Amino acid sequence: MIKRSAAPLYLFEYMFDIFPQLVVNSLIAGSIYALLAVSFNFIFSATRFFNLAHGSFAVIAAYAVFYFGRELGLPTFLAVGIGVLFAATSAILIDRFIFHPLKMRGGSPMILLVASLGVFTVINSIISMIFGSSFKTISNTIDKQYFELFGAAFTSVQLWIFILSLVVSIGFFIILEKTIFGKVVAAVSDDEEVSKIVGIDTDKVMAKVFFIGGGIAGLGGILAGFDTGVQPSLDMFFLLKAVIAAIIGGIGNPYGALLGAYLIGFLENFGIWVIPSEWKDTIAFVLLIVFLIFRPSGILKRK
């Protein structure tokens, strides 16, 4: 930690200078992770198994935007809408034809997890075959304006990421807390059997949960794509960030997922202050392992 011990004045100033940029970077990363994590937690709470294909929804949306936005040249917001729809629809179809039937056959959570692994593999291979495995940018001819705030630079795209993520998250939480649908989902998440007994059509609720969760994950993937581009292998990346954030923040608690997402965003970006940047992705994992050992339920308690 040479930067810390005998820090001459200019290093202090350097740290002070870079601090706002790190905060901005953290917020951007956190915004993307937030959508992924909140959607993952939402679906997990209702279905009670780890869907390893969650990141695939995000990638589907991102590639849809690539195709409709860049290849076909549709206006950006339209492409984004289509992308989100693609992701949401994929999610609901996968539940309808794979996860739900498996549950009906009495499949254990492990069987569902393995099936989701199969789904992950299939989607990954299809996208690779159609689009190739190289890296692609999806941001169109968006006029990239540059802003500066307290010495931190960011683009208009990044501003959109932050704002969209915030708006969608808030909207989601309002739906969860204030609407009847939100309460119904909470009931099903709490106890599916009892919900059925009191007359809730749990199948319909699950379908909607997948639709919404898939859509939000899709948006997360799109925003990430706008920030840094897309590659088929991002499906694993998105999945892992989502899961780690959800677990660390507090599995079963939607605010926990939000907290975990921003926590990871901050720890990753501030972490590379002290360790070489190529180890950035490892930070999240080490954190996961630490939490799984000492506090597997995460920071916030299950709701």
Next chain:
Amino acid sequence: MIALEVKKMKKNFGGVKAVDGLSLKFEKGQITSLIGPNGAGKSTMVNLMTAMYPPDAGKMIVHGVTLEKWKSYNMPTYGVTRTFQDVRLFEQMSVLDNVLVVLTERGVFRSLFETHGELHLKQAEEILKRVDLWKKRDEKAEDLSYGQRKLLEIGRAVAMDADIYFFDEPFAGLFKEMVKTVVSILHELKNNGKTILLIEHNMDLIRELSDHVIVVDAGKFFAEGEASDVLARKDVVEAYLGE
């Protein structure tokens, strides 16, 4: 002589006091029945006494030694074994394997280089014949009938050759023939000086088998004594019916 004693046991589950300051004593070589309405904390007590989880408070003393670490894998060392109310067998394994696995060497290395295979097989044969399952030894546990599964669980417990046995509703759902088998097994164990704790709801069997009966309700001690006395008490009957 007291084989096993628990003092002032407490266990909460998310705000529910499953066991609330319960103290129990079990005489060596006797069959003690633990009865009480559903939710009284009987199964929780057995779980605590077999260290499935640690108590929130309380002590357990086995053969005069106070238990330090509440780890279930230590319980056989103290001579304690059990069956489960919800029959926990090794479902996809054969009947024979279900019994063999509790007979074979416990250490990692010693189980890799097992030297007493034949002996264990003979012991397993004896036990399975006792519970009438030797002919089904190659069938998977999950393919047995409910009664056969319960018998297998009892056979597995007997194979442990323990000092103290906890049987959690061993008679539930059994046909007459099987009930006779289990009763005779319990008598055999008792004649061999074993200590038995029985959780049961069937009053006739309790009367027939028990040397001593303890009644618990809502996680607390309620009454104890000889079967005929306890079961005749009005307040005991009310506690049962009131639930």
Next chain:
Amino acid sequence: MDYIMHLSVLVGVYAILGLSLNLVVGYSGLLSLAHAAFYGVGAYGSAILMKDFGFSFLSAVVLSVLITMAVGVLIGLVLSKFDGDYYALASLGFSVIAFGVFLNWRDLTNGAFGIFGIPKPEIFGYKFLAGEPYAFLVLLAVIFTFLICYFVVNSSFGRVLKAIREDEKALQVFGYKTTLYKLAVFVISAGLAGFAGTLYGSYISFIDPGGFDDLVSVNLIVVVILGGLASLNGSLLGAAFFVLLPELLRFVGMPDSITGQMRQMIYGLGLIALMMYRPQGILGKFRL
């Protein structure tokens, strides 16, 4: 003929990987997605020992396997505390961390550039070149691995593993410190995976981090489940399928560029279909 020998070597390597992973997944019921990490440590270990330190093949293999097992102990200690979903997740995490190490510890592993020119095995003066000699070497290795797995599985230890898979908490009541067993089988499995890595590295003579990432772990799980859980023959079948499927696809006219992904897709669909209709896998003896 040379090409058949080439495929045989690959089938052999995957057979060793599949057999060892089945010990953990099929027999012990632990969905480990960390296997590629050990495959990589073995490969990198022997490559570095031979190239940078001049070790002979045999001593490099032995040492590399020991190193892999040591890593297995560390990772296994952490993983033994989990089961089910969390086990899968944590093991996946370790796979990613291992990949990060292969990629970023450039001084040791040469990072993304990989390690070139890994020497072929020279045992007692005889050099095992590619083709029949290497295929024979790998065949011996597979037989060796199979025998070890067979021994483990049919011992009392193996019976304990199966009971852990069925109901770990119930088994503990009968006096088993199950964590030790989970650790032991994990370390054995890791060592064998490392062994496969050493064979692979010397055969292809070039390794890079991409050959040992989390997707490889996923593929290995598919190999094991497809072939059959808790079936040693199943793992052989799964390995053969895995290596030969792209060849079959190429044979029916599929362009080279997508045979790999086609295989992935078929495998993914196969996995889903199996979970729906035959969760124990083709030759498997137990379901998750």
